[in-house]
Amino acid sequence: MINSKFKWQLDQPTDPQAADKLAKDANIDPFIAKMLAQRGVTTPEAAEEFMNPSVSAFHDPFLMHDMQKGIDRIQKAVENGEHITVYGDYDADGITSTTIMYETLSDLGADVDYYIPNRFSEGYGPNVQAFENIIKKGTTLIVTVDNGVAGNDAIDAANQLHCDVVVTDHHSLPEKLPDAYAIIHPRVKNENGDGYPFGDLCGAGVAFKIAQALMDEVPSDLLDIASIGTVADIVSLRDENRAIVKFGVQAIQNSQRPGLLALIKEAGIDLSKFSEDDIGFGIAPRLNSLGRIKDATVGVELLSTFDEDRASELAKFANSQNDLRKSLVDQFFTDAVQSVEDGGDLHGRRTLVVVGNNWHQGVLGIVASRLVDKYQRPTIVMTAADDSDEVKGSGRSVDQFDLFKAIDPIRDQTVGFGGHHSAVGLTIKKDKVPVLKDQLEKAAADQHLDLSVKPKLAISAVLPISKVTPDLCDKIKALAPFGQDNPKPIFKMQFDSLANVKTMGKTNDHLKFSLVQGNNQLTAIAFGKGSVAPELQNGQTTLEVAGEIGENTWNNRTTLQLMIDDLKQTLPPVVDQRTRELHQQMFAQSGVYVFFHEKILKQLQRYVGDQSQAVMYNQVQKDFTDGHRLYIVDCPDVVDDLVTLLANIRPQTTVLYLYKKQLISKIGMPDRNSYAKLFRFIKEHSNINIATQLKQISEHLHISARTIIFMVQVFLELDFITIKDRMINLNPDYADRDLKTAPSYHLRIEQLAAEKKLLVSNTHELVSFVKDCLGV
Known part of the structure; x- marks a missing residue:
């Protein structure tokens, strides 16, 4: 039995009439209208904006908190020839954010460079030592991209060294914002309490808005890079983000960037059919792999270089890093699964903690995600090194379990810890692993984690x-x-x-x-x-x-x-297993085996096991079949016999063998000419021995032997003939009677109808008919 991973739920609009009204009012296809209504798009204006975003979708960048202040400081630095450093991040959003900001400032004539922190030695966000080193080299303005809103310590250090920091970020806001010169963030409210109209921009989206403010126009040449960051960071694809990606995909198809084109080539992407999927599954993983495996700095060079040879070299490197990343993930995932299965971690536990030895830190989050997908429970994957007493790792969760909240109570026992509901990163001492495992189980109980609850799949x-x-x-x-x-x-x-x-x-x-x-x-x-x-x-x-x-x-x-x-x-109500042959194995399952012909029942009864029953169709009682499997072994002569049987029972599953050795429909019903030929022959010949003369009669009349036997039976039932000692003679006192009044003739009609309904029909027709009879 294959069990579903999700709970399927048919997606219905709040207003059932919304789709029909939208289709009529907006003059659009009803199917598209239904899909739009499911997404909450129910007016012609909203539909037009959704389907065909325009430049008007880009909001005024100066509505964003501190935008004017930040732009003024950047422009001042450019005018005064100050050295500016763009401080980025090592994932795809960070790389694209850095590229956008670096190219924009370069185009303005700024003295600018960029810095991508190392995932393993410096970690995420502003780093005090990194800031100090940057400032010592002459930087007087640091512009963060895709990070900084929680970098209080590093920003304080920069302020003490008389270096201004303009933070551009989109991540969750901390309780205390840093003392930066400006904080450009779509979710920070302005002094009057107003906020930016759309709060779901990614880091690249925020950098794009700054470029728009600096250039005083929508920077169309940066849409390709902005769309990559937007798709890669899995932010909402509504409102402004939708326009960025819609236009960005088109821009990529016409891109002249050597690095981007080389990366697309390495990924095997057909540029003529390029879509957001190609970003998500082709470009973004290769950019992300740079920071996961080694150093993401080359990612900015890859996207911004105009040297085709260098672009090709860097694209091949990014591709090789991605291949290495996939190889490491596969290796560590296999090892992790074996550890889980061998260690019995699934028994009595609702969470998983897996510790490997010398596993690459950069892929632990991906391995954790794959384990969550496989085992459907919160999972932390960590790695230990022989020369350290610490273990480092990443965790991923399920919708109904707050992983950050689960670990927060033992924060003081960690070396480092951060994250949110669904993903965390942490470092702990090796001897604290049991403490972590116990805390996760305690949190699972406190949060009432129910592993039987499946995530929903909207159909x-x-x-x-x-x-x-x-x-x-x-x-x-x-x-x-x-x-x-x-x-x-x-x-x-x-x-x-x-x-x-x-x-x-x-x-x-x-x-x-x-x-x-x-x-x-x-x-x-x-x-x-x-x-x-x-x-x-x-x-x-x-x-x-x-x-x-x-x-x-x-x-x-x-x-x-x-x-x-x-x-x-699912266990089906009706299963079509029609057959022309019956064998012992077909009676091995427990259930009720129903027969329509007593001769067949007697032949096969010995095959039916002790846990099952073999009965004639007119002996079946309701309680025989309730909740059990019902096997219809042979084909009834009359469809109504099956209909009557099924109307009064409620089996769990009905299996249809409907065995019949030879189909009467292959012979059919004799026509009137055949009856007349046989009648004349009997009238002209006396003492016909049907046992010895059947073959000769069949050849003489050109009628099959089985048909002759059937017609003889009809004549006998109508008193047209007499049979004594196997000798057939015409009844001298016969009277004209309609052939249809003979019981055998009527039975033949019923048998032909039964075969057509039950044996000749296709599976869909048969199953539908039986379901109707069962009332399911």
């Missing part, structure tokens, strides 16, 4: 695969760019069966199959689900599938496919 609609067309795909694309607060629509697919089930990848980690409905097929891919392949068989399945519709291009041919978000199997 946009239920779609038959016949509706998955290029036109539908184009409609979905109209809602892009997708990301935080504008997720790709997820559909639950309707289909009849699976085909071509197989695994993919070097270690068969991934699953691929086709969803089949009539003449329609749709390829589906499920990453990380290769292990469930043996549970899926071609043909009818109880599998339910939810995923995102997309395109796959291979050898210049583009096809539609489903990228699966979740799978689940």
